[in-house]
Amino acid sequence: MPELPEVETIANDLKRRLIGWKIKNVWSDWPKYFVASGGFDRVRRVLIGRGIIGVNRRGKNIIFNLSGGYVLAVHLKMTGHFLLDPPANLGYIHLIFELKKGSKKAKLYFSDVRKFGRMIVGTSKEVMARPELKNLGPDPLTITIKEFLTRIAGRRGRVKSVLLDQEFLSGVGNIYSDEALYLAKIQPLSRTEKIPPQKLKLLFNKLVGVLKKSIKLRGATRRDYRDLAGRPGDYFNQRLVYARKGEKCSCGGIVKTVKVGSRTAHYCSKCQVLY
DNA sequence: AGTTCCCTGAGG
DNA sequence: CCTCAGGGAACT
Numbered sequence: 001m002p003e004l005p006e007v008e009t010i011a012n013d014l015k016r017r018l019i020g021w022k023i024k025n026v027w028s029d030w031p032k033y034f035v036a037s038g039g040f041d042r043v044r045r046v047l048i049g050r051g052i053i054g055v056n057r058r059g060k061n062i063i064f065n066l067s068g069g070y071v072l073a074v075h076l077k078m079t080g081h082f083l084l085d086p087p088a089n090l091g092y093i094h095l096i097f098e099l100k101k102g103s104k105k106a107k108l109y110f111s112d113v114r115k116f117g118r119m120i121v122g123t124s125k126e127v128m129a130r131p132e133l134k135n136l137g138p139d140p141l142t143i144t145i146k147e148f149l150t151r152i153a154g155r156r157g158r159v160k161s162v163l164l165d166q167e168f169l170s171g172v173g174n175i176y177s178d179e180a181l182y183l184a185k186i187q188p189l190s191r192t193e194k195i196p197p198q199k200l201k202l203l204f205n206k207l208v209g210v211l212k213k214s215i216k217l218r219g220a221t222r223r224d225y226r227d228l229a230g231r232p233g234d235y236f237n238q239r240l241v242y243a244r245k246g247e248k249c250s251c252g253g254i255v256k257t258v259k260v261g262s263r264t265a266h267y268c269s270k271c272q273v274l275y
Numbered sequence: 276a277g278t279t280c281c282c283t284g285a286g287g
Numbered sequence: 288c289c290t291c292a293g294g295g296a297a298c299t
Contacts, residue, residue: 002293002294003293003294006293032281060294060295075294075295076293076294077281077293077294077295078282078292078293078294078295079282079283079284079292079293092283112282113282113283113284114281114282114283114284114292115281115282115283116281116282116283116294116295118295131296132295132296157276161276164294164295166294166295173293173294174292174293174294175293176293220293221293222292222293223284223285223292223293224292224293225293236293242293243292243293261276261277261278262277262278262279262294262295263293263294264291264292
């Protein structure tokens, strides 16, 4: 599911709701989530009793800052999402955090059909030094256009692959790379080194624009993504090319797909230019 | 730079 | 039955 706008939505919700709460217990029926952190038993020992003092996003990761300098980094992968005391059980719950604040109690559920999610637990220093976090590129919402142009000038190859590379920029995935390339009228197989500078500038502005628009709409829900309350995001209904194969573009062209690596790119075969 | 795999479910 | 799915690590 989740790309930058979805993870941003969840992280903001978590921050608003959970700061000041304490982890009382942790349950999981899928200990594989914790293989990279020394296993579930160790993770339980580390987490139980800690307070939540902050929640942030780094790329597509949610970072829980815990008392004592510890952090929990969560990658939702394809289908993971958090639910805080949802009105209904939405299923596929493989992890539960029991929380308390004074005499109040709450349960934070992790729902994840495909069980691809990953959790990393440890001291802040330890976790941030791990390659999956340390090697993340800058965030598209904080990088300047100048930095973006410098970075992309150092990259050659298919622009779609470069946008998806988390070491280039962190947070962009299949939906928003397709949408940004569509808005900038660049065909996804274009080589970065052949795209004119003014078009790269446009690409960056369109990328930032579409990410911000989706954050306002609380993300895109195709199937699994939900916010903390279990509500879907609205961007998917307003998407331009993603998952619109065969539909007509406003220019009269038809939306086609092409495989780029292991991903499907969607583009208008008429108005997007191949460089 | 291009597969393959991790998992499960939906849709053709 | 088969292919595909918003991600990314680990392999050639």
